Amino acid sequence: MTQWYIFHDLTDQEVLDIQKNLREIGAQHDMNGLILLASEGCNGTVAGTAEAIETIRAYLTEQFAAISFQDWTSDVRPFKRFKVDIRKEIVALKHEGILPSGNSKHISPKQFHEMIQREDVTVLDTRNAYETNIGTFENAIDPKLNSFHEFPNYVEQSNIPKDKPVLMYCTSGIRCEKASEEMAHQGYKEIYQLDGGITNYLKEYPEGKWNGECFVFDHRVALDSALLPSKRYSLCPKCGNPGDVKTACTACNAQCKLCADCLKQAPPACSKRCRHELTQNAFDKSGK
Ligand SMILES: [Zn+2]
Ligand SMILES: [Zn+2]
DSSP, rough: EEEEEOOOOHHHHHHHHHHHHHHHHHHTOOEEEEEEEETTTEEEEEEOOOHHHHHHHHHHHHHHSSSSSEEOOOOSOOOEEEEEEEEESSOOOTTTTTOOOSSSSEEOHHHHHHHHTTTTTTEEEEEBBBHHHHEEETOOOOOSSSGGGGGHHHHSOOOTTTSSSSSESSSHHHHHHHHHHHHHTTOOOOOEEEEEEEHHHHHHOTTEEEEEEOOSSSOOOOEOOOOOOSSEEOOOOOOOOOOEEEEEEETTTTTEEOOOOHHHOOOSSSSSHHHHHHHHHHHHHHOO
């Protein structure tokens, strides 16, 4: 499987043409994945045979000259279908005018590894709380975002010093492209972003400054420090966040994994159907 993002101005017609071409490649090669297209660029994660990956990479490289890919192998089929969706943004900050200018400083995993150990640096995680809950870098500030578009507000209300270096990271780097621009906009002078994100760091430093697992937005749920699909987490059938508490479904007795929060709230259910059955039973009993 392979992953990429690129910021590149596209006209509406170009977006439609690329969507059509990508859909054709996906269908021809029986691929699965999710690709987002917008007037600001393209962001995607896809899986398929080596030949399929080769074809889609060749097409994208022809389309967007300077595009780089991150590759993985996975035993887990990461997506059910192959989707190419058109959105307003390829990563939703919902703050108009904040577009990567290409001026922010990208630093390599090696530079990041060195900088994160400096005392004068603020380390900032730009991901959401359901991601930071299962893994972060040592000493990182966790803004506990519910969604990335809360980031501008968070920065405004934070007391992160503006005159000290800020070292930021996200999963693959795309959110930092906008997060760094937003911080520059708010007066931060020295901003560094981890090139290729956490996954790129783990390739070089599986035993480095990272603790826990790295959430990913597909069926692998999370990656361990060796970048293998998580053995620990699966998506909680109730809330959709990563869960690691093994339990038995109250309705059908199947083994399932829930998150600790949902487990506290109600008797465990392995699926929507079983949850429905349980609430129905409770309702019937209370009705008597
Ligand atoms: Zn849950
Ligand atoms: Zn069940």
